[in-house]
Amino acid sequence: MKKTIWINRLVDHLIWIVLTLTIVVVALTIDGFFQFNNLSNVLLHGTVLGLLSIAAAMALIGGEMDLSLGVNMGFVGYLVAWISLGKGDVGSGWNLNPILAGLIGVGVGVGIGWVNGSLVTRLKMNSFLVTLGTLIVLGGLTYVINQARTLNGINPVLLVLGGEKTFGVPNSVILTAFAFGIAVIISRFTSGGRRLYAVGSNAVAARAAGIDPGAVKRRMFMVAGGVAGVAGLLIIGELGSAPANVGQGVIFEVFAATVIGGVSLTGGRGSYFDVLGGVLLLSMIANALNLTAIDPFWVEPIRGFIILFAVFLDSQRESLRMWLLKHATSTNQSGSEAA
Amino acid sequence: MCLEATGATKIYGKTTVLQNVSMNVFRGEIHGLVGRNGAGKSTLVGGITGLVTLDHGQVVLDGVKLEPGDPEFALNAGIALVPQQMSSFPTLSVGENLLVGRLPMGKHGLVNWTQVWELAETSLKLVGLDVNPRVPMASLGVASRQMIAIAQALSRSAKLIILDEPTAALAKPEISRLFKLMRNLADAGVAIIYISHHLQEVFSITDRVTVLRDGLSRGTFQTSEISSDDLIREMGASSALTKRARKSQTHHSSMDFHKDNVLLEVKDLSKENAFSKISLTIHSGEIVGLTGLEGCGKHELVQTLFGLQKASGGTTNFGGSSKVVQRPREAISRGMGYLSQDRRGESVFEQFNVADNLTMTVLDRLQNKWGFQFPSKAEKVAKNAISTYSIICTGPEQNVGTLSGGNQQKVALGKMLESGPSLLLLEEPTQGVDIAAKASITTIVAEACERGAGVLLVSDEIETLLQVTDRVIVLYKGEQIAEFDTEDLDGETLIRAIEGIDA
Secondary structure: OHHHHHHHHHHHOHHHHHHHHHHHHHHHHOOOOOOHHHHHHHHHHHHHHHHHHHHHHHHHHOOOOOOOHHHHHHHHHHHHHHHOOOOOOOOOOOOOOHHHHHHHHHHHHHHHHHHHHHHHHOOOOOHHHHHHHHHHHHHHHHHHHOOOOOEOOOOHHHHHHHHOEEOOEEHHHHHHHHHHHHHHHHHHHOHHHHHHHHHHHOHHHHHHOOOOHHHHHHHHHHHHHHHHHHHHHHHHHHHOOEOOOOOOOHHHHHHHHHHHOOOOOOOOOOOHHHHHHHHHHHHHHHHHHHHOOOOHHHHHHHHHHHHHHHHHHHHOHHHHHHHHHHHHHHHHOOOOOOO | OOEEEEEEEEEEOOEEEEEEEEEEEOOOOEEEEEOOOOOOHHHHHHHHHOOOOOOEEEEEEOOEEOOOOOHHHHHHHOEEEEOOOOOOOOOOEHHHHHHOOOOOEOOOOOEOHHHHHHHHHHHHHHOOOOOOOOOEHHHOOHHHHHHHHHHHHHHOOOOEEEEEOOOOOOOHHHHHHHHHHHHHHHHOOOEEEEEOOOHHHHHHHOOEEEEEEOOEEEEEEEHHHOOHHHHHHHHHOOHHHOOOOOOOHHHHHHHHHOOOOEEEEEEEEEEOOOEEEEEEEEEOOOEEEEEEOOOOOHHHHHHHHOOOOOOOEEEEEEOOEOOOOOOHHHHHHOOEEEEOOOHHHHHOOOOOEHHHHHOHHHHHHHEOOOOOEOHHHHHHHHHHHHHHOOOOOOOOOOEHHHOOHHHHHHHHHHHHHHOOOOEEEEEOOOOOOOHHHHHHHHHHHHHHHHOOOEEEEEOOOHHHHHHHOOEEEEEEOOEEEEEEEHHHOOHHHHHHHHOOOOO
16 A cells, blocks of 8 residues: 555656656756756746646646636736836836836736636636737736836836845746746645635536635635736846846746646646746746757757656556556555555 | 535426425434435435535535535535546546645645655555556556545545445445444544445445435435345335336237247356356247346446447357357357447447438348449448338438437337347337337337347336336346346345346
């Protein structure tokens, strides 16, 4: 019985084994990977990707999808920069207090989640299509705010989260690590977190157990939207400016990291700890490809192939589990029911 | 007295599915609830658990009157239902499945997993299940999941546990384990309602038994004082079961004509956990009935014949080949047609119109030599089919989703027959259709037989089987336990065979 549990754990957290192997390969083949500055770069790439992956995993665990997270982040970042800019700049001229502006921004992120969640749960609309719609709407609205101009001269207070360091570690890395810690705790140890898994696993059975799936999902969309909003504050700090197209297209990498991290697309299964593994893997691959002298046009296709390979590994997860369990039980004859 | 349901009545539209039914269950009693399909068992149970809002009548548990139509109230009052179709959280651990919605919390408002595993282990021990509560639910077999559902009911300290067909998916040793558990629970003061089609089991485990028929209660009997004959009579010796003369005389003569022409020969066909060593023969022009209780393997047998499921052993001889059909495409090209019991899911394309549905199987025939297909030709074929199969619709353009159930079924039949199959596998073709549609479906099938087709008719409807078939084969828990010539068969004998009571 112990052995089967151990095998189940191993297969569940497969990503960390893949990640370790990749680190070994990359470290042996690419010079300069293991320098502090470069590792810091890897982690920096993983901040925005990490926050958005937490949000995306949340939606998937609840049995829904949120494609709008990337543009939600971009919209919030642009909006916050714009409302806090004064006259003479390309901003709104409102000169809003940067902290207030940041809070408004996160609020807007939550609001976007509320709209998504309400459409999905109250009007029974499909979450893939709803969030595809909000993705397009928000992407367009970001351009509408100020004719798609990039906003420069952002208030320095707004750059603290994304652009500055504490004891040599970027604030955004600290914040993201913190977010993963909170996500793990909430998902494993709070009743709200467990309810999300129950709803995603079987909404009908959840209702029979006295859980309101609609309410749980609405809350989930709002939290996910809020997390994307926080990512919006990070990205403008990391870039030092607010381009109008920021956040467009990132959702693909977000979904890749989430799925590689073992989150089930059918709901009810996934761990934020493993999502972190997926995020680190993709960040490292992106970084390694930058370090090599590969023709830059080849970087994207190669990245795509690597993602496909990682998803393939994920798809073989259950066969691997069966295979390992079979071998384990045939050697010790425990014949446990879990096999 | 634990449970007292009085005057329970439920009306859907024009049909009364439950009429003034009363039932009481004592503490420490195992109370059987029996009746044929559609007798009103599920509705009565729904009324008790609050999943169905009764139109009249009330349910009292230990002196507390239950809120009608409030499942949570019933749950909290101490009524637990273990449904036939287990609903659980496959991706979550066994422990969490047991405690979902009420996980124990520690000091800081965080889930106390140590306590979860401990509580789960206690519950599992109560039902005698040796399973690690940390493993995912999906890794367990049906029997264990059934036990876990009971454990869940117990951990909610239920006063009344309702088991709906709990043995349908269980093997013999598991059933005796379940029965032992039920008896222990009853001895501890829990009241149990036990719903089953398996009368043998009802006789071996229940103290009293309530019989429903056509939405009416036939009364509650002491199990030890009623004979199985009497019980069967109470369940359904209605006029529907008296043998009637066969409808079509011409059908008979044509059958004799084709008598020697064997269409399908099945020998020792087996499929693990579904059915074993089935042998049957279908002649041209013959209608063979196949029946049995839910889970007896009839559905799997038909699907295996059509190549939708894989056989684990045995041979079939059909369409000039002795190879077992591997996939539906092959079945169709060798001349089989299959009408699924899941009409909406598997038989018709609801978004398509009548013409598109009817011509689905003959698209190749509709195109000209350059591979183009003209709608006019399809329309002609469709119009023809509409009159042949007397489909009541506004025309070939009407969407099939908007047709009545009976006419959808005629479209499904027509679609299948258009390709000219020689062997028809029909699952519950008259299920849920009105009398007029039933008659014309029967006629369509009879006419196909006259043209030389053979039919395997899977049905639960005793009346239909007696009226239209030539022979009836009965399965019981995967075994072929009887084959009757319909000519000298009466309803009671057939029901006895279906229920697994040896004649």
